Amino acid sequence: MRHLSRYSALAKGLFVAEGRKGRKVVVIDVRPTATSKQADEFLEITPGQDFEIATVLRAIIKGLPLPELPEDSTVGGVPLSKWRELVSLMKACHYGVVMFGIGVTESRGKDLNLEQIIKLVGEMNEFTRFYAIPMRGHGNVNGSNQVLTWQTGYPFAVNLSRGYPRYNPGEFSVMDLLIRREVDAALIIATDPGAHLPKVAVEHLKNIPTIVLEPHENLTTSWANVVIPVAPAGVGVSGTFYRMDNVALQVKKLADFPFPSDLEVVKSIKERIADVKDYQRASL
Amino acid sequence: MKTQVTLVLKEIPSLPVEAELINPENVTEKGIPEIKSMLLWCGNRQERVGDYFEVEITSLEESKNGVADPVLNSVNKGEGNLARLVLQGDLSKFKRLGQGMAAGEMLIQGSAGFHAGALMRGGTLLIEENAGDWLGAHMEGGQILVKGSAGHFVGSAYRGKTKGMTGGRILIGGDAGQMLGARMGRGLIAVEGDCGDVPGFGMMAGTILIQGTSGIRVGANMRRGTVILLQSKKLLPTFYYNCTYELPFWRLLYNQLIQAGFSLPASYQDVSFRRYSGDANEGGKGEILICHCP
Numbered sequence: 001m002r003h004l005s006r007y008s009a010l011a012k013g014l015f016v017a018e019g020r021k022g023r024k025v026v027v028i029d030v031r032p033t034a035t036s037k038q039a040d041e042f043l044e045i046t047p048g049q050d051f052e053i054a055t056v057l058r059a060i061i062k063g064l065p066l067p068e069l070p071e072d073s074t075v076g077g078v079p080l081s082k083w084r085e086l087v088s089l090m091k092a093c094h095y096g097v098v099m100f101g102i103g104v105t106e107s108r109g110k111d112l113n114l115e116q117i118i119k120l121v122g123e124m125n126e127f128t129r130f131y132a133i134p135m136r137g138h139g140n141v142n143g144s145n146q147v148l149t150w151q152t153g154y155p156f157a158v159n160l161s162r163g164y165p166r167y168n169p170g171e172f173s174v175m176d177l178l179i180r181r182e183v184d185a186a187l188i189i190a191t192d193p194g195a196h197l198p199k200v201a202v203e204h205l206k207n208i209p210t211i212v213l214e215p216h217e218n219l220t221t222s223w224a225n226v227v228i229p230v231a232p233a234g235v236g237v238s239g240t241f242y243r244m245d246n247v248a249l250q251v252k253k254l255a256d257f258p259f260p261s262d263l264e265v266v267k268s269i270k271e272r273i274a275d276v277k278d279y280q281r282a283s284l
Numbered sequence: 285m286k287t288q289v290t291l292v293l294k295e296i297p298s299l300p301v302e303a304e305l306i307n308p309e310n311v312t313e314k315g316i317p318e319i320k321s322m323l324l325w326c327g328n329r330q331e332r333v334g335d336y337f338e339v340e341i342t343s344l345e346e347s348k349n350g351v352a353d354p355v356l357n358s359v360n361k362g363e364g365n366l367a368r369l370v371l372q373g374d375l376s377k378f379k380r381l382g383q384g385m386a387a388g389e390m391l392i393q394g395s396a397g398f399h400a401g402a403l404m405r406g407g408t409l410l411i412e413e414n415a416g417d418w419l420g421a422h423m424e425g426g427q428i429l430v431k432g433s434a435g436h437f438v439g440s441a442y443r444g445k446t447k448g449m450t451g452g453r454i455l456i457g458g459d460a461g462q463m464l465g466a467r468m469g470r471g472l473i474a475v476e477g478d479c480g481d482v483p484g485f486g487m488m489a490g491t492i493l494i495q496g497t498s499g500i501r502v503g504a505n506m507r508r509g510t511v512i513l514l515q516s517k518k519l520l521p522t523f524y525y526n527c528t529y530e531l532p533f534w535r536l537l538y539n540q541l542i543q544a545g546f547s548l549p550a551s552y553q554d555v556s557f558r559r560y561s562g563d564a565n566e567g568g569k570g571e572i573l574i575c576h577c578p
Contacts, residue, residue, distance in 0.1 A: 051501060052520065058565045059522050068521045075521075109501070112482060116505075119565075161328040162302075167443060170417065170436070171398060182300050184327075 003135075004038060007245070008099065015094070024089060028053075030103070043086070049076035051109040053083070054116035060087045061123055091127045101135040111169075136244045140190075140233075143242040178204045185209045189262055190233070194219030213262050228265055231257035286344045286365065287312075289319065291337040293373025293394075300397065301326045301336065304380035308388025308407060312367040316341060337371075344368060366407075376416060382409045385426070398435070401428045404452065417461065418442075423471065425452045429545070433458030436480065439473050440466035447488060449473075455546050462499065465492045468509070472537075474546055484511040487570065491537070495548065506563050506570035512537075514552060514575045523562030528576055530556045 004010050009025050016022035027039040036042040045053060053076040059066055060083060073080055090096055098121055104113045117132060124130035136142050145155040152158050154167035157174075170176055174193075177183050178201035185208055194202055195218065205220075212224040215232040231237045236257035241249045260268075289311045302325040311319050319341075320334030333339070366388035375381060376395040386405040391412070398416040401409045406426040417435035420428045421442060434456045440463055441448035449468040456473075462480035465473045465487055474493040481499030484492050487509040495514045503511045504520055512534075538553055557573040 051504065055504065055520055055522055055563075055565060062565065064522065064564045065524075066521050067524060068519075108481070112485065112501075112504070119505075162325060163328075169443065180300075181298075184299060 004035070008097070009038060024093065026086060026089070041086075043078045043082060046077035048108045050104050050107050050113040051116055052076060053078075054113065054120050056080075056083060057087060058116070058120050058123060060084055061091070061120070061127075090124060090130070093128055096124065096128060096130040098130070098132045099135050100132065102137055133245055140241050142244055142246065143240070146242050146246070146248075175201055178202075183208065186211070188212045188214075188220060188224070189266070190214070192218040192220050194223070213265055215257075215259070229259045230262050230265055231259045233262065237261040237263075286368070288342045288344050288368045288370060290340040290342070290370045290372065291319075291333065292340070293337055293371070293375060296374055297326065297336065297377050299326055300377050300379055301331070302379045303333075304383040306333070306369070306371070306378075307382050307385035308366045308369045308390050309386060311369055312365065312388070341367075374413075376414070379416075385409065387426075395432070401426075401454075404428070406452075414458070415456075420449060420452070420454045423449045423452045423454070427453040427455070427544075429455050429457075431457045433477065434460045434475075436461035437463050437466060439464070439468050439471065440485075441468075449490065453544070455541070455544060457547075459496065460494075464494070465490065468492075474541055476547060484509065484570075486566075487511075493537070493541070503570060503572050504563060505566050507566045508569045510571050510573065512557070512573045512575075514577065516574055516577070519560055519572060520563065522564040522568075523560040523572060524564065524568070526559040526561055528556055528558045530554070531573070 009023055010020045012019040025039045026041045026043065027036040028043045028045055029036055030045055030047045032042065032044065056066070056075045069075065069080055071080060075083060098117060100114070100117055104117065105111065107113065121130050121132040148158055149155045152165035154165060157167055157169040157172045159166045159172040166172065175197060178197065181204050186205055188210065190213065193205060206223055210224045211226040211228070212220055213228050213230050214221055215230050221227045233239055234241065234251040235254050236259070238253045239251055241251055243249055291306070305322050305324070310322065316339045319339050320332060322333045324331050324333060324336065369388065369390045370393065371381070371391070372393045374394045375392060376397050378396065379398045380402065381392065381396050382390045382401045382404060383399060384403040384405065385407050387407045389408050391410045393412050395413040396411045396415045399418045399421060400411060400415050401423060402418055402421040404420060404423045404426050408426060409428045411430045411432070414432035415430045415434040417437050418440070419430065419434045419438045421437060421440055422445070423439060438456070438460050439449035439454050447467060447469040449465065449471045451471045453471065454473045456475045459477035460475045460479040462482060463485050464475065464479045464483035466482070466485040467487060468490045469488040471490045476495050478496035479494050479498045482501045482504050483494060483498050484503040484506050486505040486507070487503070488507050489509045491510045491512065493512045497515045498513060498517055501520060502513065502517055503523070534557070538548060541548055552575070556576045558576055560572045560574065561568050562570055562572065
């Protein structure tokens with residue numbers, strides 16, 4: 001709801017001085033939600049049809065004939081005429097934004113659904129200004145993407161084992177590595193795999209040495225081999241957060257915590273590893 | 285003198301090993317110690333072939349008199365002196381086997397891991413059991429034969445690249461995973477069994493043949509190229525029906541596949557196809573041929 005009031009539907013801007021009245025909000029979801037109640041139009045779709053919907057929307061945007069689809073047919077559980085209305089609404093606007101969430105990437109088709117949506121937004125720019133913004137789930141997910149991208153060139157699933165970054169989701173992404181049992185130790189920073197990953201992946205994590213840097217007790221800390229308590233970022237440590245629209249936000253330290261920050265812990269681990277390597281080299 | 289180099293796996297490693305140096309060119313005219321000292325990567329450590337394999341070198345003089353294995357009898361020139369490389373054991377933890385090989389014969393008696401035959405330029409790679417994901421990704425020539433099943437992204441492009449396989453032939457005896465031949469430009473992929481979702485995604489040229497049932501969204505976003513389905517499948521609405529016809533090209537392809545050891549029932553020899561053109565969103569120059577079947 002903060003998103004609606006501060007950034008999207010209700011916010012007043014230079015070109016939309018009247019706020020909500022100056023905007024059209026269309027929500028496409030598989031079930032009614034709090035957001036869909038706020039919308040001008042809510043299109044309830046059947047799950048798993050994202051790719052087909054985006055494909056048909058692209059075709060309608062280009063004015064292509066759809067001989068296989070009669071006018072009274074439905075696409076993704078919504079009548080074709082509704083999709084045509086949506087496209088004319090999109091073409092009529094001055095500045096459109098598609099905000100998509102994690103649901104698109106979880107349904108059948110996964111990343112291809114996104115590729116189709118991004119192509120759709122690209123093609124909408126033939127007619128008017130259009131953007132796509134991914135809605136990240138947790139705080140500062142974008143931050144790790146940002147840092148990895150500026151350090152290695154890739155946003156996630158980066159493998160550095162051979163001294164240079166390699167990127168291949170499906171091969172080097174966390175879930176696939178764990179499910180195929182291709183890792184033999186894990187250092188977990190600022191996340192809770194016990195709560196988010198599927199059971200098979202968690203089972204493998206339980207079998208290997210797992211080190212967790214975490215300010216709170218969670219579903220991972222109970223079985224991790226080593227838990228290093230750290231000060232919570234943004235409360236006990238200052239730093240930079242990245243908002244989901246890629247705006248960097250400086251946060252200040254609010255209170256003193258008896259624990260070090262993530263950065264200090266990782267730095268000292270790195271120093272100790274360097275010491276051990278020096279020792280090994282010296283003893284050769 | 286033509287030799288055969290046999291690498292026998294000692295035991296299955298617990299962690300994946302990257303073995304892009306294992307290919308026929310690199311073992312030719314080398315002694316056992318030299319082959320054993322070839323480098324492999326396991327995590328951030330460099331290890332050696334000898335750590336994982338027993339190496340044997342035998343002479344293939346006798347096979348000159350007899351009839352050579354027809355499947356492995358490659359037609360490329362200049363590779364007469366290359367050693368025949370045979371790997372024995374379950375190599376599903378070994379990645380990048382035969383990557384970038386340009387000539388020669390490589391036989392894997394067991395399963396192969398990820399990226400087998402990726403970036404391959406020539407020669408023959410025969411995998412007797414299953415292959416992992418990215419089989420023959422960015423392949424430029426040569427041929428890959430898999431007797432078992434293959435993983436996802438066969439002959440496709442790596443992330444961020446626009447064009448995958450650009451030539452050569454991949455024949456799969458079992459099933460294939462998702463995104464078969466995604467973004468491929470030229471070449472042939474044929475699957476005897478079923479395949480997963482979106483075969484031929486965004487393909488630019490080339491031919492894909494699927495004998496079994498295929499997943500949903502066949503040929504989504506394809507620009508050009510041909511997908512041949514021998515089982516009927518509902519397509520995306522951006523594919524337009526053109527006509528039903530018998531195409532002379534099918535006879536040629538059929539004979540070529542039969543010669544290569546691909547099993548296609550004789551009833552498929554004379555069939556007509558329903559032609560669909562698409563994906564209209566990408567220009568509509570691709571075609572999906574669905575067997576109008578017996």
